[in-house]
Amino acid sequence: MRRLSQEKIVKTTTDIESLRSEIRDKSVRVIDVRREEDYKKNHIPSAINLPLANLLSDDSPERVVKLVNSMGIDDETSVVVYDDTFGALASRVAWTLEFIGHTDVSLLETTFSTWKSLGLENDNKVPEIQSREHSLKLKPEILATAGYLESAKEKEGVILVDNRERLNFLEQHIPGAISLPYRTLATQDKILRPKEDMRRLLDNRGISRDSEIITYCGSVGTLSGLAYYALKSVGLPNAKLYVRSFKEWKSLSKPTEKQEDANYWDLSAE
C-alpha cells in the first residue's frame, strides 16, 4: 500500500472538538438524521433534523437538491452528519449529499449517545434556516446499480464487500462477495477505527488502492454506507456504494450464494 502522504486526504469524520468550535463559529451545518421525536427531545445545538426515512421516501437527485436547499446548504457549506446508529444512517445521508455533488460533508466521529454520555451540550431548539441554492453535479462514480455490479463483478480487481452480520452473510450473499460486518469497522466509542487500524484490517483482507470496491448491505445502503466511509477514511480512491443493496438484488431474482452443509445458526446464542 502506498504511503499516506501520497494519498488524497479527504476528511471523513469530524472530531468532537472541531465540531464544537465550528458550532461556536457558526461555520457548519449539522444534520441530525434520527427520528423526529428523538430530535425534538434533544440534539446537538444548531442541528437540523433530516430523518433518514424522510430522505429515503424519495431520494431522486432533484428532490435531494430541494431538501438540501431548504436546509440552508449551498456548495460551499461545511456539513457534519450524525445519528445514534453507529454512524450508518448518517453515512447514508452524507453519501447522498456527495452524490449530488456536495464536497464538504463529513460524519461526526461518534454517536449522539456517546456525545451525551460525555456530558456535552445539547438542547431542543429548532434553528431558523434561510434557504440557499445548491447546484446539481452528479457523481455517478460513487454509485453502483445492480446492472453495474453484475458486469463489474466479473472484472479483475473488483472487490464486492458485504457489510451485514456474519450469520446473514453465511445464509445468503451475492456470489463472490467477501464478508466485512459493519461492527468490524468501529471501535467502542468511535464510528470508525483509527486510520492505522483500519488500514491494517483492510490490508489483511487484500483490499488495496488498486481495487475497485463496491459495498452493499441488507436493504438501503446504511451499513454499507458506513463501509464506504471506512474505505474513504484511509484514502482508498475507488469505492462505490450499491445503494439499493441486497434487498433489490433478491427482488430482481439475481443469483445468490450460501454456505452449505453447516448449521451455523444453532451456534448463535440468540
Add this chain to the structure above:
Amino acid sequence: MIVLTPKIMQSRPKSRKGKINWARSQEPDYFANMVKLYRQGKYDADSFRRFRLQHGAYGTRLADDYAMVRVKFPAGEVYPHQLEKLSQLSEQFSIGSAHFSTRENIQLHWVVLEDVSEIFRGLAEVGLTSREACGNSVRNVMCSPLSGVCPNEEFDSTPYALATARFFLRNPMAQNLPRKFKFNFTCCEKHGMVRMVDVGLIPQIRQQDGSAQKGFKIFLGGGLGNRSFVGHQLEEFTPEEDLLYTSIAVVRIFDRLGDRKNLARNRMRYLVNDMGWEKFQNLVLKERAIVRATQSVVTKLNVDDTPNKILRPVKISDESISSISDGYFRWLKGNAFKQKQKDYYSVFITLEAGDITSNQLHMLSELTQDFSSEGVARCGFTQNIALRYVHEDDLPRLYSELLKSGLAKSGSLTMSAPIGCSGTTSCNLALTNSHRLAKEIQRKFLELRLDEDDDLRESSIKISGCPNSCGQHGIATIGFFGGGARLEKDMYPNYMMQLGGRSDGETMLGISSIRVPAKRVISVILKIIELFKQNKKPEDDLKSWIHRVANGIDDSEIKSIEDIKKVLTPLTTPPLKTEDSDFYSDYGSDTSYHTKTGKGECAA
C-alpha cells in the same frame, strides 16, 4: 417478582488484572504475515495448517476461508476486562456469540482467516492467548472451578495449575508432541475429571514427621476419544516438589515413545495401554529420577500462592428486596454452590451448550466486577462459567441482574444442562447436530422442571456429533454420539446411546446400549427417567440406579442394559418417510439428512 428500590449507583471498581500475561505482542503480526504468504502460495498448506493450529485456530466445517479461534483460560480464570474484550471481538469478528467449551476455553467461530490476527491483537491487549490451544501441544491446563472454595478439598490447586500452564506454554519441549496433551487439576475426587485425561491431579496433604506436606495424587494415561481409557494412579503421594519433575518426565516419555504415524492411536493413553501400566509407571519413575538429577534449580514451578484478595464489591444496605419470586429459589437450588467460606456462594451461570452472546459477555464482565468478591470469573467443566465469592446477601440481586441479561436460566449444576459439542454447526467431522440437540433437551427439561428433581441432579447428559468424544459422552450418565442411519434409501440422523458413564472416584465409561434416532432422543430420555422412577429404591438417584443397571446388578424389573433395550426399542423404530418426514431431517435443518464430512484436524 423481585422489586428493587432504586439504588444509589456506586462507581464500579476497576477490573482486577491477572498476575500472568499469557500473550506475546509480536504473535499477531507474525500470524498475519503467514496468512499472506500462505495465500500467495509461498507457504504450503500442510505447514500452514500446523502453524495455524499451534496458534489456536482450527478450520471450519467445509469452509476453508473460516477459522475457529480457541482462547485459553489457564486454570479457568477470566478477568472482567478480558470478558469485555471477548465481547467486542465476538461481535466484530465472529457471529455475535461465543462458546464456552468443556476445557475452559472460549471459542470464536466462523472467523475469516484473514481476521484471526486481529483477534490475536485484541487478546494480547488483555493478556490472553490462543497459542497451543489446538495442535500437538500441551493444551489448556484446567483446574476445577471449585478449587479454593470446595469443602472437600485439602488445598487450592489453582496456583499449581497456573504455574504448570506457564511452564509449558511456548516451551520448546512441548511444541511438537506426537499429539495433544492435557492436564486437569481438580479440588477433590467428586468435582474433577482426573481419570479421563493424560495427567490428572488431586491435591492432597500428607502428615510427615509432624508437619503437613502438600502434594498430589496423579493419574496418568486416561482420556476420551474414539477409544477411551481410564487413567492409572502413579503412586500413593507425589510431593509438590516432584510435580514439575513428574510432568516433565511424562511429557518427555510421550514425546519419545508416542506413536507419530498412526493418527488414530497416538494419544498417550494408547501408549500406556500398549505398553501395559506397570511398565509405563516404571518408565515414568525412572525418567523422573533422571529429570530430578539433571535439572537445576532453574526449573522450578513458579507457584504464586498469595491468595486473591476477597473484597465484597457492592454494599446492598441502601436497597431492600420487597419480594422474591419462585424463580429465584429454583435458580438458587440449581445454580448456587455453598462454599467452604462462610456466607459465600459460587454461582454457576446456565448457558445453552456453552453459547453466549456478545452482549451477555459484556454483562458478565460487569457482574463479575459487581458481585464476585475475588474479582475474577472461573470457567466450569460443562460449557459454563461461575462467579465465586458471591455474598449470600447479594444472591437475590445477582439473580435479578442475570434475569435482565437473559442469563438466569436454572439448572446449571443439574442434569438439565447437557453438554453438546459443536457438531454440524462448525465441525468438519460432525455427523449430527449434537449442539442443537443439547439445547433441545435442555429446553424440554426446563419446561418439565426436571432441574428441580433431586433424583436427577447428580446425573448428566453429554452429546458428541461423532464418535470422537468432544462432547464427553463416555462419562455421561446418559451419553450419545452421532452417526447416520438408513431406512431403505432414506437417511436419518441417529445416535448411539451409552449408559452409566461417570468421571468421579468410581470412574467408568458408559456402556453402549441402543441406537436412538435424533428425533427420538428426548422421548427415550424421558422414558428412562420413567423406568427409573418405577424401579428405584428409596435411597436411589438416577445415577446410582443406572450404575447398577449398567453393571448388570440391579434386582428390579430392569436388571441390565439388555432389559432397558427391550423397553426402549419400540420407541426407536423409524417411521416411513411418507409418514413422518421430519424424522428424516436433523435438528436445525428442514432438508433431508445426509452425512458429509471434511478433513478432521484433531490430530493435526
